[in-house]
Amino acid sequence: MAEAHQAVAFQFTVTPEGIDLQLSHQALTEIYLSGVRSWKKRIIRLKNSVITGVYPASPSSWLFVVIAILATMYTRSDPSMGLIAKIQEHLPVSQSMSTQCQAVVSAVLFSTMLWLLLIFTMRLCLKQLLSYHRWMFEQHGKMSTTTKVWVALVRIFSGRKPLLYSYQGSLPNLPVPTVKDTVKRYLESVRPLTDDSQYERMTQLATEFESSLGNRLQWYLKLKALWASNYVSDWWEEYVYLRGRSPLMVNSNYYGMDFLYVTPTPIQAARAGNSIHAFFLYRRKLNREEIKPSRIPGTVIPLCAAQCERIFNTARTPGEETDSVQHWQDSDYIVVYHRGRYFRLRVYQAGRLLSPREIEFQIQRILDDTSPPSKGEAKLGALTAGDRIPWAQARKKHFGSGVNKRSLDCIERAAFFVTLDDDEQGMLGDDPEASLDRYAKSLLHGKCYDRWFDKSFSVVYFKNGKTGINAEHSWADAPVVAHLWEYTLATDCFQLGYNAEGHCKGEVDSSLPRPQKLNWEIAPECEEQISQSLTVAQALADDLDFHVLSFKDFGKGRVKRCRVSPDAFVQMALQLAYYRNRRTFCLTYEASMTRLFREGRTETVRSCTSESSAFVRALEGGEAAEVCRRLFRSASEKHQQLYRLAMTGAGIDRHLFCLYVVSKYLGVESPFLKEVLSEPWRLSTSQTPVQQVELFDMVNHPEYISCGGGFGPVADDGYGVSYYVLGDSMINFHISCKHSCPDTDAHKFGAEIRKALHDLIQLLSPSHREPSKVGESRHEFKKDL
Template sequence: MAEAHQAVAFQFTITPEGIDLQLSYQALNQIYLSGVRSWKKRVSRLRNRVIKGVYPASPSSWLFVVIAILATMYMRSDPSMGLITKIQQHLPLSLSAEGQTMLSVLVFSTLLWLSLILALRFCLKLLLSYHQWMFEQHGRVSNTTKVWVTLLRLLSSRKPLLYSYQTSLPILPVPAIKETLSRYLESVRPLLTDPGYKRMTELANQFESNLGNRLQRYLKLKALWATNYVSDWWEEYIYLRSRGPIMVNSNYYGMDFLYVTPTALQAARAGNTITALLLYRRKVNREELKPVRIRVPGTVIPLCAAQCERMFNTTRTPGVETDVLQHWQDSEFVAVYHKGRFFRLWVYTAGRLLSPREIEHQIQRILDDPSPPQPGEEKLGALTAGDRVPWSQMRKQYFSSGINKRSLDSIERAAFFVTLDDEEQGMRGEDPAGNLDRYAKSILHGKCYDRWFDKSFSIVIYKNGKSGLNAEHSWADAPTVAHLWEFTLATDAFQLGYSEDGHCKGEVDRSLPLPQRLVWDIPSEVQAQVCSSLAVAQALADDVDCHVFPFRDFGKGRIKKLKISPDAFIQISLQLAYYRDRGGFCLTYEASMTRLFREGRTETVRSCSNESCAFVKALEDGEEAEQCRHLFRLASERHQNLYRMAMTGAGIDRHLFCLYVVSKYLGVDSPFLKEVLSEPWRLSTSQTPVQQMELFDLKNYPDFISLGGGFGPVADDGYGVSYIIVGEDMINFHVSSKYSCSQTVSKASVTFMFGCDIVHLLILKIDPTHRSIWHTFLHLFPTSPLL
């Protein structure tokens, strides 16, 4: 009752003497301060709109233009060539002559200023459309690129806000259909027999000469009209229209530091983690974050920041045919789950963010709460882990009104979701490797009901202070979430910190109201569906085999000394490992970003190439080292070129995907497109970037190494491989597969005399006389660069 009383701003009763009005000044003060915070945010947004709206110029440049025009007018010169006089003729006659002149000068100066801004923005877009620098050899920069670097530095010299570059980013181009088909046929050549390749070539030629050009015209029309011709269809058809479980199949995870746990107190770790996330949200809202940029010699290239817009206060709501992403402008609370109970935790009071110590205090109250779950509440989250259609039906029928709707709104409108897990996780105990694998599985799916998989991301805080993150995939890709998680871990450990006894720093206002228990009325029909969804999710979770493998023998430092791309090195290693595992090659997916373009997301790099296959076969056939070195050089260069082409809009798969979508809209079938899009990706790989923000130096703090994150397997008989190149001397691998497939094993039990390597991740039954893959490569290139 005390909390309810505090929530009332005023009370009144009717008495014989009149109305007796009783005001709660504390509540009114809270309302006033919350209103002030809201207006501050509106003013900040308006200011940011102006600043980024005139970028690469500045708002103050308007005054410079006005003064310059006035100065020329004072010198009896008309820079407008008569336009100022014409403007003056259309002004009200009630103004004095001097007033008319001044107003006409201001109008002309403003129009001139806006024209200059549009011209500068157009020039910046042209400069950002230049990508030839990416294809030039290191140390051999053309004169064109040198001029481009100089001009780009001049136009982007001002400090940008988070979204300053958005309107200046180029539009993703539609590749020529002939070029896409040619690159596709080249990519599948090593995977097909001669008759199979001939058949696929005939299908491609028929498609190009008949249906292809018609579909291409529609796609070009969309590219002229839409901001990005791929992203909206990719989001809808690849993610939101999927009717199966998003847990494991779509969601991915991020892990804590490998060697360090900043505090063993669960509530304290939650306090700092929640605070760090909200500080990041504040930076996003105020656009104080620097845009993520690629460093090139002499300048930096901005990447699209559109994915940051739906990072917080976002949820995926289920539908019968398609899900919908819902985003709210703001949220002053987070949703918390602990031992089967859901809570709403307010993180602002009187217009200010609670201190880390206050959030810890509130979290501890939740941990100490002895109340049991309400009937049907404990496993309610399983609805988000199972199939989407039953969840949609339950949501519409039983959660669209009343207390269930209010409680569900508290979860869906929350800034993010927090799970206070009652287990301990991390690399610990007598079986650190096994515990690391269990840690990864726990973040990926947990108990299948103690995460809210629909939220844009959920934070997991374990009993021993370890943390993790589970992210929904439709709104953003892993690099965006990795940027958030990197900021969170670094801010938690190095900026917020802990006291000597492991508690958060700061003072506590003990009058804070208790966290609110969410109230549910779960009928038996919903409880039955919860059990069904949980059974589906549990079967999926039990089938996932995860293995996390920190590789410490060497890292990108030693690879770069060989003048080899670390990414190419790893991808070719994966090809060799898969060949040894399965005796052949497979269609390989490597994610590449297209954020050099506005609203860009990803493109596929088809890492299994003719060159990589030639190298693997030569190595396995015992060819001479000199020949293997030559073939490896060709394979590495080919992979780098494929990656560059994907980044610059000349990929294969997104173009073919969009052509397929157009064909479905037109109601026509294409045997070629149907076959292309049904090909399984048995090896799905991705590199997660780290140290994007450089908030601390790994050389000075080597124990604060991030484990990165991973994802579930894409194909039932394939592998999901995520790798994180950490510093100069370490590479972390996350490998997943399915127990139900006898041909895939994420973790091998063989120890090689040549040391640990990636074969451990993919091979169980292997001839132990084979050399370690890593050491095989280093044997080929022992001391000298790859020439």
């Protein structure tokens, strides 16, 4: 009961003489310091709101404008053209205000209005400049005069030292493509996947839609685009994520790995101490908006930062029809899971963030705690891993009041969730590839009850010091979490570090209150639901086939020497590998971002094109190398063009999705949209680039970089492929599929990807001897398998 006493600020007893009140000085001090910390944050937020609100100007520029206007008054000139005099006439007459004082006040008011007008003009100009995307379509290394002038103007209007959210008000709104363009590009995308009769049928459906219902639906979308800051994002979050009723685990959540070849310390508590401290350093920078705005690499073009707002103190709560995302302004603790128990661990003491060594000390206390879990507590997390409707019903019935509600609120309001895992993971033993596969599966689903899949992100610390992250998808996309993860890994190793024994540096205040164990009263009926959810989740986890392919034979450096985009190169390799694996082509999803626009999230690049399928058929048909190279170049250029269109708001899938949503609101059926939205993505791919290259030395220490991350397959008979291009010499692939599908195998597909990469680089490298029939070497590779 020690933790219960620590939570009480005062005690009292009733005596014959009256009430004897005993105040706890320590508890009241904590309350006072917590309030001070909260008010400091409010002041910082207010200051940042002012700075962001006047950007690209600065608050100090107001004083400059005021002084300039006052100076002109003393030179007997009137830059206001009589407006200052008009303002002076309408000022309230005051006995204590002289005529000269009224003139000064009127000048200050005019200066303020002029300053605000200048800010509005600068912001409008910057917004118009950021709407220019022609630069993206220019040939690499050849910048037009127009683009050079544009770059100079963007630099001028961007101001100096922007905060994280400074550009938000200047970002353009996502444009609505025309129905004609979307339909045209859609038909182009399905041409290589259909025969003549199927294509003719889809063409008729598309033409009918374009000439009739499409224009009506488009009108509503244009109206929404005028009213909302982004016509896609809110519907995308609600209908694609929050209304999904299947388990989040595997189907939606994704993961990120630790360093591939390095474990900074083998001590579990020490690794947790450093990285948890680093997470809160990032949150502090986030709250103060000290994180630099993300930009397109190598450019001055900012990206939307709206998704950063919900990184911490956020949870997805289940509902019977739709879930919701809840975000709290602050939280001074985390929740830690270990061996079936949940602990509340405060990371602030006396108004300061605990040091890494102190957090390690607290984590070790949890690891050393031998208390058993309460009845029904051990596998409680399975509720978040199963179907959403049963979890929503159980939450409403069993967690709506009392001790269960308090403990559940504690988990959901925590900064983030932590799991102390008893397993060892990483590249272990005599079979490092198999151990990497187990590592990936553990991060994606664990034991199906030892992660809290509803939290914005959960961090897992394994027994041997390895770590990883599991993130919920509805509130943000992978690049936002990857940015946080890169910062944490770099800060953990390169800034905080460890002592010679592998412990965190610093001293420990041994008087820190112990982590507080959460209490639960789980009814038998709730235990039954936990068991059912665990059964559903376990079946999903057992069906998942996963393979992590660490490709070290070459990387983007060699690909670039062939004058090819690394992303296009990998996508063509995936098309070739899939065709060899299944002897057909499929609808392929590659995620692209639309964060050039306000509140932008993602768009789809349909990587399987007529050009890519023509190249693959030529290569597999034994065509001459020169012909294959020409077709590859054409396919690569087409892919790059589609990627640019997607980034600049001219993609097709989000537009079609929103048209479908409008049709549902209007209660009208569209055979065309219904068929489009029901097409399966049998190959779902995504690249997560390294964003903070300056944090890592990938030339001298390539081992100090994350192995990347992955996700589950989108279709039951398809593959999910995430790839992570590391420096110039490594590409990591995370491949998922399902055992229940006889046509998919993650390891075989990984082998096909490896073979495809070698075949493509052999085809494109002029310095290597090439066989006249590039596809001939494939039979030799089969023998090696």
